[in-house]
Amino acid sequence: MKRICQLAEYGFFRCVLFLCDTLPYSVTCLVSRGTANLWWLVDKKRRIVARDNIIRSGIETDPKRALAIAKKACYNMALVIVESLRSTDFLSDDAIDQHLKIEIPDDVKAVLEDPEQSLIIASGHYGNWEVAGHWVSRYKPVAGISRAMNNPYIEGLVKKRKSRYRFRPIPKHDGNTGRFLEVLDNHEILALLFDQHAGEYGMMIDFFGHPAATFKTAAMLHLVTRTPLCFASCHRVGPMKFEINFSPVIQQARSGNKNEDIKAILSSLNRDLENTIRQDPTQYLWGHRRWRD
Amino acid sequence: MTDTAKQETILGQLRGILEESSSIEPDWDSFGPQSTIESLGLDSLTILDLLYDIEEVIGIHLEAKEVLNVTTVGEIIDMLVAKGA
Secondary structure, eight states: OHHHHHHHHHHHHHHHHHHHHHSOHHHHHHHHHHHHHHHHHHOHHHHHHHHHHHHHHTSOOSHHHHHHHHHHHHHHHHHHHHHHHHHHHHTSTTTHHHHEEEEOOHHHHHHHHOTTOOEEEEEOSBSOHHHHHHHHTTTSOEEEEEOOOSSHHHHHHHHHHHTTTTEEEEEGGGOOHHHHHHHHHTTOEEEEEOOSOOGGGEEEEEETTEEEEEEOHHHHHHHHHOOOEEEEEEEEEETTEEEEEEOOOOOOOOOSOHHHHHHHHHHHHHHHHHHHHHHOGGGBOTTSOOOOO | OOHHHHHHHHHHHHHHHHHHHOSSOOOGGGOSTTOBTGGGTOOTTHHHHHHHHHHHHTOOOOOHHHHHTOOBHHHHHHHHHHTTO
């Protein structure tokens, strides 16, 4: 019975994918807006979490306006899926300049262009992080943690689509440091989204002025392996148009005080993410419970 | 200093590091080269913390990938001695 349900889901997903591949982009956006609106109505819990997070961040104090931002952010997530499924179309060599504007400091570019160097890119769930991953894989293969789908047929299909660019998923349940070190040893790019609640492995770092358990992995890998680390974001500026921004390489000299070093790096990353979110709060994933005190 | 004396010194340094940073309270009376990494509450993430501290206290840089494969404290001591600690 389970298998039949999974196959039915897979069939539905294939149909959605077919429509997404064949319909004009504007029509696909309309469909995704409708789906997002439906999701918004159904998922009351996440709606409230998103509104409260926006108020807590200080970006908006009025609950009604916070809710309006949260609703747009929900639509943004639907767009992320549509854009990611079509990213191969608009990231081809001849079309790329029409869709992407890249701000990349010389030190980061030098690392990307050096075949003997690996890079850790830390980012958050803002804009379309998948597009950024796709673009940067032009330089080196990219590996990042991704949550496996519950349906193995859909998981296989998603993997096949993603392999069209050089992205290698590291399953979330297998976030072993050895897997990260392998990526760095191969002189590849390790992309880490650090803005989820980190639980016991996290360090409490201010995010919009409130302590949030923040993953230490990017900072520790940088401090121990000396791999260059930077922050990156992908801001949507129009339909299928994006600005990808990289911070300069974060230079954190070891002070001898491990916790202070980690704190300095994570504070810098959180600040970069906050500044990015302030550009357009409707492009951030507010529905996640980042603060759990 | 003899190899045994070196190993004793490093063992003491490692104990000091682990006492500071370990999230669990291992049985220090039985702590020795035979102690397993697992019994000390270290996993693949916290071992990076250990590597940072080893470099600060003992002054030797160990490759993280190599250390991830060790199972006992004694193996870490051997690595450090081999690197000139």
